[in-house]
Amino acid sequence: MLYRKMEKTGDELSVLGFGCMRLPTKGMGIDEERAIRQIRYAVDHGVNYLDTALLYPGSEQLLGRALADGYREKVKLATKLPHMLVTSREDMDRMLDLQLRTLKTDHIDYYLIHSLSSGEGWRKMKNLGVAEFLDTAKADGRIVNAGFSSHCGIEAFKGIVDGYGWDFCQIQYNYLDEMNQAGTEGLMYAASKGLGVVIMEPLRGGYLARDPPAEVQAVWDEADVKRTPAEWGLRWVWNHPEVTVVLSGMNDEQHIEENIRIAGEAHPNSLTEKELEIVGRAAEAYRSLNRVGCTGCRYCMPCPAGVNIPGCFEAYNTESGTLQSKVMYQLRIGGKMDGAEPAYASLCRDCGKCVKVCPQHLPIPEHLSKVAKDYESIGVRLIGSVTEYALRLMRWNTMRKV
Template sequence: MLYRKNPKNGDELSILGFGAMRLPVKEDGSIDDKTATDMVRTCIDNGVNYVDTAWPYHMGESETFLADALADGYRGKVKLATKLPQWMVKRLEDMDKFLNAQLEKLNTDHIDYYLVHSLVGSSWKTIKEIGVLEFLDKAKADGRIINAGFSYHGDPEDFAPIIDAYDWDFCQIQYNFLDTNVQAGTAGLEYAASKGLAVVIMEPLRGGNLADPVPKEILDIWNEADVKRSPVEWALRWVWNHPEVTVVLSGMSAPEHVQENLKVADDGLPNSLTEKELQLVERAAEKYGELMKINCTACRYCMPCPEEVDIPACFEVYNNLHMFGGEDRLKMMYAAKMGGILRGAETNFASQCVQCGQCLDACPQHIPIPDTLEKVAEEFEGPGLGERIAFAKQLFADDSC
């Protein structure tokens, strides 16, 4: 296992982190405790020392599961990360309630790496006004958390102001070879590193979509390489190639994922891919772009929308559905994100478009945006949307702890 240093505190962190969001499950949807525990402990036995979870993962059961998986001395071998569900916080005292409940669920007296979960520009403004910075200072001072950070899912322009607002120890961003200009993107990665933060990467495989199976056109590109690698290895090695990256989280859901990830991590050195290999990755990214139904680059020139439709986010979920499948998961995420459950109070449904046309002149790709939003609405807002919104509210917005 290779390790990279957190510049803020000198922690030597394994470049591969275990993400406990996609654990193996039984037929009834509950966590397969035995298989999942074996996977977590196999990773730790092979050098992984960063384990990540969060309040809502596995319907709230991920943290409780990890308490047992990290028993028998394993807790002391890892840096444990979990997250404050900021969208569920209504008042300052809620933050203490959630943290204390998480300490109990995880059967630990401290969280090594504690994140404010899933920030965007609007939710940052809200949680900051409630007093999250004072809460973090207090929790660090009394030892309940050691390092404070945040995970980010917002627009590119809102990332740097959050970085600059507090003396963060680390941050967590989505990053892969398709998402260099999405959310924090490459610019955000480099900015956070320039400020001395450790950077933890989520979604290096885009929720598994960059793993097998991949389109034939992409496989043809990978097969041109002098050194043959699996699609998973290409994706992970590309992220690790960036020296600004500290830890890459993998949401492993089967024992074979553990074995492959551990093997790939042995070679995850920064600046280790050749120029030819980097060009192959760039071509693969371009080919994925060609396969997309909507030629949106997420430049956000179309924003802001007068009706508050998040146009690039609507197009992203539509493209993901048609490139990768996973209809049920994507429809649930559409309901949660566009329904305002993970983005604050506002809603951003495609059907809110009134075809004012303001976006048309702004789009450098000349996408017929209003007509395309109609297609998104037809795909994601048909029968069952109300039920998905209700379920998402139950999963993400229950304010009890």
């Protein structure tokens, strides 16, 4: 296992972190015996960074049990404060104290404000006193390091980075998302400010680890060294020295073994120029299969009508319209995650401003019309509303426990 240092903390963290959102299931819940065995196997083989969240059903409870028998002392534990459930400064302390009890620990090593999808969520948390909460929790030892996870665009991301004395951050990053969300610019910006950077979705939720389309496989076949799609994806992320930890939502023993092997070999700047060129062409092959050829460059923004154009196309291209991508569209683009104004594709007024500046010369209003038809149907909106209600129910249940 290779390790990299978290600059502000000095911690030597395993380059491979265990993401505990997609634990193995049994029936309607987590397969506890198997999940605990997997987590302990990973720790025994060098993984020392474990990531969970209050919003991951059953995950904190399972991790509290998995880290018994001396395993808590072997790892750095990360969990998250769900800002979308917070309505007061007192909520923050109550939720943190509940998490400490659930995880059966007296401190959280890496504590994040969860999933800031726009600047609105961060502004809300600042107004509620999150800076004072984090300062107090660090001073009394309940948390050691403060960070945030983010799915927002680059400008909002920079504002969050500059808004508090963070120790680290967590962003989505892979070879298809160099210009989406925070992207490469965000990675470099956070690192330049001294923040450690934890990467989520290095394989886009497993999309980049599956058997690739023939067009993509033809590119991989040109490489001198033969690797699985998952190994190409992980090595590309680890090739960036600015990356501290890469999270993998591992729930299969074979995948855990493969990832641990790769994590023992993937040094920064170890990919050759030819290999980087091959990864770039594989990314282009994937994009050529997208329903919209958007690169996420954001030249089209801001939209006069308030449409999050690259965000709409990112969701539209994700897994060719799966239910999960449609739900996330409703939550993020609809502003349900952080109280932001809706930025739906259907808001487009066909003014044509975006078309004039698009480097890809895309008929953006035409594509937005298709997004709205597919992602804003009555059924999808209903699912989004049900998910929003579930978040409120979760808040009620959480506050009931505290």
